[in-house]
Amino acid sequence: MKKTLIACLAAFAVSAPTVVLAFSSAPVQAHTTGIHDNCTNFNNKYPHGVGRRGAVDRGGNVTNFKRSNRIYNRAERHNGDLDRDNDKIACEKA
Ligand SMILES: [Ca+2]
Secondary structure, three states, X not given: XXXXXXXXXXXXXXXXXXHHHHHHOOOOOOOOOOXXXXXXXXXXXXXXXXXXXXXXXXXXXXXXOEXXXXXXXXXXXXXXXXXXXXXXXXXXXX
């Protein structure tokens, strides 16, 4: 019985570092394909951006953006950089 226990402990001692290495060597993958990561991704779904109802483009050029308070608020919660000029339209693009 004692020999079996020692054998088990020895086997574990040999395999444990391998298991730890197997988990620790897995590459850390960045989340890079989210719709809110940048305007390129956002404009793939909303080509002219999304603004709050009643918002007016600061540059005055874009009037055909999607109007949705819900979508705009969600985008701003995830990434405030999507509306850098703060005109309440995220990723406006003519
Ligand atoms: Ca804007």
